[in-house]
Amino acid sequence: MDTYGENLKVTVFGESHGPAVGAVMEGIPAGETVDFEALGRFLQRRAPGQNAYSTARKEADEPEFLSGFQDNVTTGTPIAAIIRNTDAKSKDYSELKVKPRPGHADYTAAVKYFGHQAYAGGGHFSGRVTAALCIAGGLAKQLLEKEGIFVISRIASIGTVEDEGELLESTEKNGFPTVSINAGATMQACIAAKKAEGDSVGGVIECKVLGCPAGVGDPMFGGLENRIAAAVFAIPAVKGIEFGAGFTAAKMTGSAHNDAFIVDNGKVKTETNRAGGILGGISNGMPITFRAAVKPTPSIAKEQKTVNLETMEETVISVEGRHDPCIVPRAVPVVEAAAALAVYDAWLGRRKETARNA
Amino acid sequence: MDTYGENLKVTVFGESHGPAVGAVMEGIPAGETVDFEALGRFLQRRAPGQNAYSTARKEADEPEFLSGFQDNVTTGTPIAAIIRNTDAKSKDYSELKVKPRPGHADYTAAVKYFGHQAYAGGGHFSGRVTAALCIAGGLAKQLLEKEGIFVISRIASIGTVEDEGELLESTEKNGFPTVSINAGATMQACIAAKKAEGDSVGGVIECKVLGCPAGVGDPMFGGLENRIAAAVFAIPAVKGIEFGAGFTAAKMTGSAHNDAFIVDNGKVKTETNRAGGILGGISNGMPITFRAAVKPTPSIAKEQKTVNLETMEETVISVEGRHDPCIVPRAVPVVEAAAALAVYDAWLGRRKETARNA
Amino acid sequence: MDTYGENLKVTVFGESHGPAVGAVMEGIPAGETVDFEALGRFLQRRAPGQNAYSTARKEADEPEFLSGFQDNVTTGTPIAAIIRNTDAKSKDYSELKVKPRPGHADYTAAVKYFGHQAYAGGGHFSGRVTAALCIAGGLAKQLLEKEGIFVISRIASIGTVEDEGELLESTEKNGFPTVSINAGATMQACIAAKKAEGDSVGGVIECKVLGCPAGVGDPMFGGLENRIAAAVFAIPAVKGIEFGAGFTAAKMTGSAHNDAFIVDNGKVKTETNRAGGILGGISNGMPITFRAAVKPTPSIAKEQKTVNLETMEETVISVEGRHDPCIVPRAVPVVEAAAALAVYDAWLGRRKETARNA
Amino acid sequence: MDTYGENLKVTVFGESHGPAVGAVMEGIPAGETVDFEALGRFLQRRAPGQNAYSTARKEADEPEFLSGFQDNVTTGTPIAAIIRNTDAKSKDYSELKVKPRPGHADYTAAVKYFGHQAYAGGGHFSGRVTAALCIAGGLAKQLLEKEGIFVISRIASIGTVEDEGELLESTEKNGFPTVSINAGATMQACIAAKKAEGDSVGGVIECKVLGCPAGVGDPMFGGLENRIAAAVFAIPAVKGIEFGAGFTAAKMTGSAHNDAFIVDNGKVKTETNRAGGILGGISNGMPITFRAAVKPTPSIAKEQKTVNLETMEETVISVEGRHDPCIVPRAVPVVEAAAALAVYDAWLGRRKETARNA
Secondary structure: OOEEOOOOEEEEEEOOOOOEEEEEEEOOOOOOEOOHHHHHHHHHHHOOOOOOOOOOOOOOOOOEEEEOEEOOEEOOOOEEEEEEOOOOOHHHHHHHHOOOOOOOOHHHHHHHOOOOOOOHHHHHHOHHHHHHHHHHHHHHHHHHHHOOOEEEEEEEEEOOEEOOOOOOOOOHHHOOOOOOHHHHHHHHHHHHHHHHOOOOEOEEEEEEEEOOOOOOOOOHHHOHHHHHHHHHOOOOOEEEEEEOOHHHHHHOEHHHHOOOEEEEOOEEEEOOOOOOOEEOOEEOOOOEEEEEEEOOOOOOOOOEEEEEOOOOEEEEEOOOOOOOOOOHHHHHHHHHHHHHHHHHHHHHHHHHHHHHHO | OOEEOOOOEEEEEEOOOOOEEEEEEEOOOOOOEOOHHHHHHHHHHHOOOOOOOOOOOOOOOOOEEEEOEEOOEEOOOOEEEEEEOOOOOHHHHHHHHOOOOOOOOHHHHHHHOOOOOOOHHHHHHOHHHHHHHHHHHHHHHHHHHHOOOEEEEEEEEEOOEEOOOOOOOOOHHHOOOOOOHHHHHHHHHHHHHHHHOOOOEOEEEEEEEEOOOOOOOOOHHHOHHHHHHHHHOOOOOEEEEEEOOHHHHHHOEHHHHOOOEEEEOOEEEEOOOOOOOEEOOEEOOOOEEEEEEEOOOOOOOOOEEEEEOOOOEEEEEOOOOOOOOOOHHHHHHHHHHHHHHHHHHHHHHHHHHHHHHO | OOEEOOOOEEEEEEOOOOOEEEEEEEOOOOOOEOOHHHHHHHHHHHOOOOOOOOOOOOOOOOOEEEEOEEOOEEOOOOEEEEEEOOOOOHHHHHHHHOOOOOOOOHHHHHHHOOOOOOOHHHHHHOHHHHHHHHHHHHHHHHHHHHOOOEEEEEEEEEOOEEOOOOOOOOOHHHOOOOOOHHHHHHHHHHHHHHHHOOOOEOEEEEEEEEOOOOOOOOOHHHOHHHHHHHHHOOOOOEEEEEEOOHHHHHHOEHHHHOOOEEEEOOEEEEOOOOOOOEEOOEEOOOOEEEEEEEOOOOOOOOOEEEEEOOOOEEEEEOOOOOOOOOOHHHHHHHHHHHHHHHHHHHHHHHHHHHHHHO | OOEEOOOOEEEEEEOOOOOEEEEEEEOOOOOOEOOHHHHHHHHHHHOOOOOOOOOOOOOOOOOEEEEOEEOOEEOOOOEEEEEEOOOOOHHHHHHHHOOOOOOOOHHHHHHHOOOOOOOHHHHHHOHHHHHHHHHHHHHHHHHHHHOOOEEEEEEEEEOOEEOOOOOOOOOHHHOOOOOOHHHHHHHHHHHHHHHHOOOOEOEEEEEEEEOOOOOOOOOHHHOHHHHHHHHHOOOOOEEEEEEOOHHHHHHOEHHHHOOOEEEEOOEEEEOOOOOOOEEOOEEOOOOEEEEEEEOOOOOOOOOEEEEEOOOOEEEEEOOOOOOOOOOHHHHHHHHHHHHHHHHHHHHHHHHHHHHHHO
C-alpha cells in the first residue's frame, strides 16, 4: 500500500534516517522530455531549511534518476529516482523507540511492526518521505502542463488567519504561497509566534486543477474525489478534504447548490462551480477544486504526557531537535504533487478511451 | 475502478433501470456463517419508500446470492449477489439523454461514454447502485462484529439543524438516526419543508468504528484515512470527509491538538481522540471517527437552467418523478457499509501480519 | 485471484452445483455492439452433451446479461453476466466430501478452505466455471475481431494421435476441431475406446492469434507469454504451455532458432516464426502461437486408490456420474477465450500508448 | 507490468547500460533477519564473468539496500535495493538502434516505445535486469527456507545432452548445476563447442519446491501454475513451462496419470507426483515441480539477416561483444528466484487464511 495509481503506478520507499528515500514510477509514456531544472525548483519548494519558520535540517534534495531515461527523454520503462539522506542525525531520536511522541506514528508503527519499525525521525512515516512523493508528483505535474492542465494552490488559512482573494494563478512567485501578500505576512507572524512559544499551528491548503477537460475520472471508487483523497491523505498531517462547496454544501438547499449548465462560446459550462469541477466522480470541464486540512505539527518543544512502552509507566516528553512550527507552507507543493499524481493517472486512463473513439 | 479493496476485493455493477444491481466479493474467508436476516434488515435501512421524505419508488431490495455459500456458510471462493430492479419506470427519464440534470452525472457520463451511457435514472451513477455496495458492506460489518469491531453512525446535521449529544452506540433503534430524538424531529420537519418547496437539503453524517485494535492500516496510500475516503467518496453526493478534529484541527495549536498517551488498565490509550483513532494511517486503539458531508439531492422539482446537448441551446428542466428531498437518512447505512469495507479490508491485511508474529 | 487483467478486469464466480456461474467485466469500452448470437454459438462449442464422447449433462448455457448494455451496445460500465445451473444433480457427489478424487482439487480445496469448500461436482474448481470464462473471453474475441485480430485453434494431438497440416484458419467448421478430418476421426475413435475402458485421455491444443500488430505486450511480468500463461493455466487440466518452438527451442542452436528479419511489402517481418510472434514479451507482428498440454480427465470409472479424510484410512473410489472421457475438445474454445482475454487486455494497454503518440 | 505479486509486490527497474538496476519489495514482514552474505552468494550464481562459457563482462553485482532495514532486520516497510552498472560499454551497441538483432527485443521495443527505448545492450530487456529479480527472489528464497520450504533446481538438458538421476537436493555444490557430474561435463563441452562455432545453444531447467504444505495457492488465475508461469516467463529466453508430467501428461490415460492418494505416517500424500504437487492450482503437500524451456542465446557471432529500420533495407548483422554462448547455467538461479517469488507470495496469502482459522 505504498503504491498508488492505476495507469501510472508509483511506489514510494525510504526512511527519514535511512540511506535514501525514493520513488519508482511505472506507466509514464515513452518520448516525454523532462525539465529536470524545473523539477529541482519544484522539490526546493518542499525542501527544509529555507526560512525562519522551517526546520534547520539541510538537505540538497537533489534526485538521482537511476532508470527510465535516455538523453533526458523517457524510455517508457520504469523510472526510479532517489534522494540520499545527507543530514540525518540519529542521536536526536534514541528516546523515541520507547517514548512515542503524541500526534506521531511512533506508537502505531511500534504496534504494527512489533517493535521493528525504523524509529529514528519517524522512519517511513516521516515527512521526509514526501520528498519522494514530490519527485513522482513533480513529473506528473510537468506532464499535465504539456496537456494544458495546471495544478495550482495556496494556503487558505494558518490557524485562524485566512487568505484573501480568489486562487486564479500560481502563488509560487509570492514566495509565501498566498494570494494576499498581507495575509501571508500575518500568517508568517502567527507561525513565528507559535514557534517562540515552543508550540505549532495548522492550516488549510486550497488546490485547483485548471484546464482539465470533461470526461476524466471513473465511477464509484474511481471517481476523482476518491483518487485525489487517496493520494492527499498519504501526506502526514492531512486530516480532512472537501471538494467544491464541501462541508458548506451540507448546509445548503439543492436549488442553491446545483450548478446550472450554460453555453459559453459553444461549450457546455456551469454558471457556478460548487461541485468543484466533479460530477459523479468525473470532471465536468470546470476547475477541479479541493481544500485539505493540515493539523498542527505534532513535534513541539512544550512538555507533553506520553507512556514509556517498556515500563508501561506514564511519563513526559519534550520533542527537541529540528521541527517546523507549521508544516503547511512546505506541504503546499506536496498537495500539488498528490493532486497531480491523481489527475494524471485518471487522465492516462481517459486517453485509452479517447483512443478507442478517435 | 468499480473494484475496491486489497484483501477483500469488491466489484459493484448495475444500472438504475437495468435488470439488476449486484456485487462480487473476493477474499471473504471460508467458514463464516452469515445472518441473512440481519443483512436484510441492514439493506432495509437504505431501501426507498419507507417514509414521507423518501422516494415513493418501491423495491423489495432482497439480495439473491449466486455463489460463495454452502449451507449459509462461506466457501472462501467469490461471493456474488444481485438485487433485481423490479420497479424501474424508464419513461420518466427519456428527456435526460439530451437535457442533463444540474448536479447529476448525466453530462459527465455523456461525455465520458460518448453518449452510450445508460441514462435512465442516472444509470450506473444512480444511488440505486449503493444497494449493491450495502450487500458487500453489510457482510463486512457482520464479519467485523464477530471480531468485536462495531460500525455506528448518526446524522450530525441536516441543513443547519444539528444533532445533540455524543455518538456512543447505534442510533438504529431511534428510527431516525440521531442521538437526540428532538433534534431528529426538527431535522425531519426541515426535510418536509424543503420537499413542500420542491427543493432539497444536505447534511453531515458522523461515523465511528468502535473496538478496532491498534495496528490496523498501512503507511502512505494504505492509511485508514486513504482507505475510508476512497470508499466513502464512492457514495453519490458525498463531497467532503474529515477524521477526528478534521478541519477544526487546522485552526488549532499542536499543544491543544495532540492527544496525550496514557495508561488505562495496563493498556496504552490517548486522553483525548482528536486524531480520530488514526496516527500515521494506522489505528491507535481509540474509536475511529469521521464525518462525511452530503450535498443536497440535486433532483428538485424547481425549474433549473440546463443545456440541450443536441441543439446546444440553453433551456430549463424541472426534475419530475420520485426523489428524496434529502438523501442523508438513506445514506447513513451506506456510509457504514463503506466504512466497514475499508476497515475490514485493512483488518484482513493485519491478520496476515499477526499470523506471522503469533 | 479469481480476477484477471490490467485494462480489462474479469472476475469469475460460481460453483458447479450452485445457483449460477458468472463473470463481471470491467474495462470494456463504451459503444461496442455485441453479437449475442455469435457469443451463444461460441458458448455452445464448450457446452456439454453435444456428442458421444462428452458428458450427458445438459445445460442451455445461455448467459443472462445483468448490466453494462443499453440497446445491445456497451455502456462502458461493468458488464455482469450469469449462466444458471439448471441440471445440477448434487446427489451424485455426496461421497466427495470425505473421499477426494485422484487428480481433482477435492483434497486441496478441503485443506485450503478447512472443509468449507463447495464439494459437489468440484464446486468452484469444476470445469463448469469455464462457461463464465467463455462469456468474458467470447466478448474479448469478438472485440478483437473488429480490430482484425483473430484467435484460432485446433487439437494438435489426443493421446498419441497427432493432427496433420498447419493451423491457418478456424477449425470450427470441421465440427471436430482438427485441420485434418482423418486425424480428427482417429482421435474420436481413440476417445471412444478410452470411454469404453472406463478410462480417459489427454491431448494438446494449439492456438494462434492472427493479425496482432507489433508492439502489444509489456516487459518483464507483463509479457504476452506471462499474460497468456496466467490466463490459460486457469483452465482446469492444463499442465503446460509453450510459445513458438517452445521446448524444441531448448534443443536448438541460436543460428537455427533465431528468426531472421526481412522486409515484406515494406513491412518488417521475420522469415520464420520460432519465436511464436513474441520477442521480449512484445508482439512482433507475426502470428502469436502457443500450445497447451491438457491432462487426461481425472474422473474415470476405473477404481482408484484414495483416502477417507475422516477416518484417515486408505480406500478406493470409482467416479460415477457424467464425465468427459476427454476434455480436450471442449477445452478448445476455453483456450481461445483465455488467449482472447490476455491479448485484448494487452491490446487495450497498447491503445493508451498509441493515443499518446498519435 | 514490471510489478509482480499480490501479497509481496516486487517492482523491477533499470537498463543494461543505465546507472543501475534495482527492485522495490513491498509486503515483506517486519522482524525478518536477512543473511546478506548468503544473498550475495546467491547473486554470484547469476553473475557474469565466472567461467569460460559466460560473458566476459565483469560486475561486482553487490546490491545496496536503500530502505526497509534497521540493524539488518526488516522494518515491514518497502525494501529498495540497487546494483550499480559498473562495466557498461555503450559503444558496443550503437548499431542496435537501427539494426535489430534477431531473437532479441530490439525491434519490438523500438515499435512499442516509438524509438525511445534504451537500446544499448537491450536496455530494460537485457538479462542484466534479472540481477534485480534475483535480489527480490533471493530474499523470498531465504524467507521460505525459514519456513522449511526449499527451492532447488538443475539443468535438465543442454541442447540434446540430458542430465541423469533425480533432482533431490541442491545442485549448487556441484559447481555446474547438474545431478550427474559427468552429464554436466558433457554439457559444458557442448557449450564450448558452440562458442567455438560462434553459435549458441539452449536447454531445459528443472525446478522443485520442497516442503511446501498443502493449501497454498488460489483458484482460477491465482493457481500456483499461473503464478509461477507469470514469474518465470519474465526471464528473457524462457519459451515454455510444464508442471509435473506436463506435456507428457497429454499423451497419457487418466488411470496412468492420476496420482493415487495414500496415507503416509498419518498424513495424506500421493503415491506418485505426476501433478507436480499442484491440484486445482493449490499445493497438495508433494514437491512442486516444473521444467522451463530456455531458448539458445540469440546473440551470436555468426552473420544473420536483419533489417535496417531507417532505410528499410535488408542487411546482415554479426553480434560482436560479450555474450554467453549458453544462458542456461546463469538462468538457473533466476528460475529459482522467480519460483521463490511466486511461492512466497502465495504462501503469505495462505498465512492470512490460517490466521483466521488458528
